Amino acid sequence: MAVYGIADLHLDSTGDKPMDIFGNNWVSHQDKIFNNWRNIVSEDDIVLIAGDISWALRLSEAYADLMKIEKLPGNKVITRGNHDYWWSTKSKLEGLGFKTIHFLHNDSFLYNSIVICGARGWASKDSDEFDSQDEKIFSREINRLDLSLSSIKDDSFEKIVMLHYPPFNTENKSPNEFVDIMKKYNVTKCVYGHLHGEGHKLVVEGNIEGIDFHCIACDYINFTPKEIIR
Known part of the structure; x- marks a missing residue:
């Protein structure tokens, strides 16, 4: 069993949101993702999908995109991104009835000896135009990550956290409060997405304060699921 990660699929069954406006590397990006996925992921592997799954606005509209993911190899664990407006109650x-997809929603997902936890996260407090409303969302997402991690009752499992937003400050790339929560629960690995194009300059990876961090934004990893654990 291996664990892979990828974020920001930005699927669009309607064809109304072509991503190639962000660069030629996004041309036919869905085909790239799915072909690469099928080439490397096996049925007993886990794929962590860290947000921005579909451009759909309603759950009924997202179903077609989610079904494409359902049919891909492996077990999928999904958390919400800032563009996943279709996200709904647990x-x-x-109730969609998917067999290979688990939606993280203030809870965790156990697979063999690995526990996957996560939340959406939010923009760092030193981001441009961060205001009082952002402060409320930031605090709420901190609580959601804490709820997810506190749902684990056996501390012997390896813990992986998946976020959509990077858990680092913008100005100096230092760890923010999301990393404090991870340290509290002895998390070993964290994956995140959200950063595209020029945003890649804000990527932070490697072992920081005892946690291995991986950016899995799909254009950063060349539209190929990144191996996190083998």
């Missing part, structure tokens, strides 16, 4: 998400 009961409605589970």
